[in-house]
Amino acid sequence: MQNEIYNEMWQDCLDKLRSSITEEEIVKWFKPIRPIDFDGSNLRLRVPNESFVASIEKRYLSILRPIITELYGADTQLHYAIPRAVRQPQVETPEASVPKFAGPIDTAKIKNPFALPGLPRRIMFDPQLNPNYTFDNHIEGECNRLARSAGMAVAVSPGTTAFNPLYIYGDSGLGKTHIVQAIGHEVRQRHPELQVLYVSMNKFQAQFQTAYKNGEITDFIHFYQMVDVLIIDDIQELTGKTGTQNVFFNIFNHLQLAGKQLILTSDKPPVELKDIEQRLLTRFKWGLSAFLSVPDYETKVKIIRAKAQRLGATIPEDVVAYLAENISANVREIEGALSSLIANASFLGRKVTISLAKDILKVYVKLTQREITIDSIVKIVCDYYNIELDTFNSAKRTRDVAQARQVAMYLSKQHTKAPLTVIGSSIGGRNHATVLHSCKAVADMMDTDKQFKMQIEEIEKIVLGKN
Numbered sequence: 251m252q253n254e255i256y257n258e259m260w261q262d263c264l265d266k267l268r269s270s271i272t273e274e275e276i277v278k279w280f281k282p283i284r285p286i287d288f289d290g291s292n293l294r295l296r297v298p299n300e301s302f303v304a305s306i307e308k309r310y311l312s313i314l315r316p317i318i319t320e321l322y323g324a325d326t327q328l329h330y331a332i333p334r335a336v337r338q339p340q341v342e343t344p345e346a347s348v349p350k351f352a353g354p355i356d357t358a359k360i361k362n363p364f365a366l367p368g369l370p371r372r373i374m375f376d377p378q379l380n381p382n383y384t385f386d387n388h389i390e391g392e393c394n395r396l397a398r399s400a401g402m403a404v405a406v407s408p409g410t411t412a413f414n415p416l417y418i419y420g421d422s423g424l425g426k427t428h429i430v431q432a433i434g435h436e437v438r439q440r441h442p443e444l445q446v447l448y449v450s451m452n453k454f455q456a457q458f459q460t461a462y463k464n465g466e467i468t469d470f471i472h473f474y475q476m477v478d479v480l481i482i483d484d485i486q487e488l489t490g491k492t493g494t495q496n497v498f499f500n501i502f503n504h505l506q507l508a509g510k511q512l513i514l515t516s517d518k519p520p521v522e523l524k525d526i527e528q529r530l531l532t533r534f535k536w537g538l539s540a541f542l543s544v545p546d547y548e549t550k551v552k553i554i555r556a557k558a559q560r561l562g563a564t565i566p567e568d569v570v571a572y573l574a575e576n577i578s579a580n581v582r583e584i585e586g587a588l589s590s591l592i593a594n595a596s597f598l599g600r601k602v603t604i605s606l607a608k609d610i611l612k613v614y615v616k617l618t619q620r621e622i623t624i625d626s627i628v629k630i631v632c633d634y635y636n637i638e639l640d641t642f643n644s645a646k647r648t649r650d651v652a653q654a655r656q657v658a659m660y661l662s663k664q665h666t667k668a669p670l671t672v673i674g675s676s677i678g679g680r681n682h683a684t685v686l687h688s689c690k691a692v693a694d695m696m697d698t699d700k701q702f703k704m705q706i707e708e709i710e711k712i713v714l715g716k717n
Contacts, residue, residue: 256285258493266317271310276358279305286331290465293322303330321464322617350506351607377438377446383431389556389581391549397429397540401513405436408444408479408511413538415502415512417485419519420542421667423580424516429542431480433513444478451487455494474501481513485534490525490627499530506533519671521682541672550574550584557585563592565602565616573611587611622713624662624676630712631658634705643678656688657706663689665713 264280279302287294296406297303306314389396397418403411416433420427434446449457461470474480480501488495505512516523519541520534545553551574558565565588573591577584594610595602632642635654642654655677662673663685670682677685696703 256288257671258491259288260285263314263321265276267310267313270313275310279310287449288322288326290463291316291323291325292327292329300330303332320681324477330643370459376436377432378448379434379438379446381435382436383428385432387556387560388425388428388432389549389552391545391552393545394425394429395551397426397542400538400540401429401433401677402436402514405433405440407506408437409440409509415514415534415537417516417520417534417539418542419516419539419669420536420615421517421544421580423542423582424542425581426542427483428581430513430515432484434479434481437511441478441711446479446481447477448481448483450483451485452483454498455487455491458494458497462493471500473498473505475508476508477505477510479513480505483515484517485514486516486518486523488526488530489523491494495527495530499527499533502530502533502596506536512537519669521667521671541669543668543672545581545584546553547574553581553584554588557588558592561589561592563595563602565592569602569604569607572607604697622665624658624666624668624673627661627665627713628677629659630709634709656692657702657709659685659688660692660706661713664710 260283264276267276267280282298283302284296285293286296297306318328385398385402388398398415400416404413404416418429420426431448434448437444437446458470459520461467488498502512510654514534519539520531523531523534553571554565554570554573558570573584573588577587591602591607591610595606598606602604628642629639631637631654632639635650635657637651637654641651642658644651658677659673659680659704662668663670664678666673670685674680674682674685681690692706694704
């Protein structure tokens with residue numbers, strides 16, 4: 251594990267070197283070098299022979315020194331490990347570099363990454379939960395029912411259900427954080443003996459970097475391995491961070507093997523995450539993946555009413571309907587727009603009316619005439635090609651039906667934010683690979699067939715409400 255961390259930092263160093271020297275020089279003089287240790291002030295590099303040391307010191311030290319200072323610290327000293335012919339050099343294996351955690355742990359000595367400077371470092375778990383994010387004030391709808399139901403099941407029996415990890419994904423502002431924190435609150439209420447912790451991946455990454463700099467990686471890992479219910483928000487931020495991925499893999503494995511509960515959120519399903527190790531992606535798929543979609547009309551109405559009640563405001567039903575019909579984005583935008591409307595009405599001394607809503611909300615939100623969904627696109631495509639909806643959804647594979655499905659997938663990808671997996675499951679129960687193939691097939695036909703391109707453009711106008 252430590253080797254991977256050192257390699258990640260050294261790779262950053264090489265990336266900066268590329269702005270000053272050629273790729274050929276990188277390959278010849280720096281690729282053979284391996285970082286083997288960094289204690290915060292001393293960087294040890296394994297080099298093949300003494301000629302490397304001489305060349306680096308003579309040719310590249312003036313370039314390398316500022317980069318080392320930037321990445322490792324101003325007081326960092328370089329040391330070189332050169333293999334000797336008289337004996338085999340000692341090589342750190344991945345197995346030897348990964349801390350072992352099978353034995354008893356003295357928890358009193360473990361450093362708490364959430365402890366504030368100057369305060370005692372005793373292991374006292376603050377769950378880091380927002381008191382406003384509970385199931386009591388969460389609005390259930392078709393858009394979130396699966397995630398909410400699975401979350402309640404997890405809260406009742408954390409670590410013992412098939413939903414481990416529970417992976418909740420969807421666009422920003424749809425309520426992922428609210429649901430996972432609500433699970434945390436519910437667990438604490440039902441199981442007060444369990445340690446619950448919520449942390450964003452960005453914060454986890456920052457803590458990891460601090461622990462690495464201070465030589466406290468072991469404490470860092472031990473701390474997270476003591477958690478009973480670990481909630482990680484925005485897991486997609488692991489992208490490209492090899493060292494952090496290795497540490498998280500260690501923690502993930504330990505918790506799962508110990509029967510602990512993991513809850514993750516992301517803006518994408520596991521299959522669409524990039525630059526994350528396959529071993530982690532595989533584990534993300536072990537449990538349940540639950541998608542949060544844009545709220546439908548009925549859910550938006552419930553959200554508006556509940557928000558108005560919390561703000562102590564009375565909103566006429568026609569205004570509620572207007573807001574629900576015209577704000578098509580997400581829960582966060584709906585709530586923000588309503589707060590703005592109520593505040594402005596109060597400041598201006600006016601009643602909340604549709605006229606006031608139109609005047610005020612155009613400044614804060616983009617009002618749309620219609621919401622584009624996969625279902626609406628499918629209906630439009632079926633009408634255009636004169637195909638019955640039952641036939642479209644059947645197993646029939648005639649050329650006209652197959653092409654209509656491809657067109658619907660293409661337009662859904664272009665005009666909705668639904669993940670490929672959701673598009674595929676909504677159109678014939680296909681997987682994301684089929685959706686990608688269909689989109690490419692349509693794009694290729696549009697490049698070569700002018701008549702087909704005109705058809706797609708006509709359908710697109712209908713989808714966008716321009717006809």
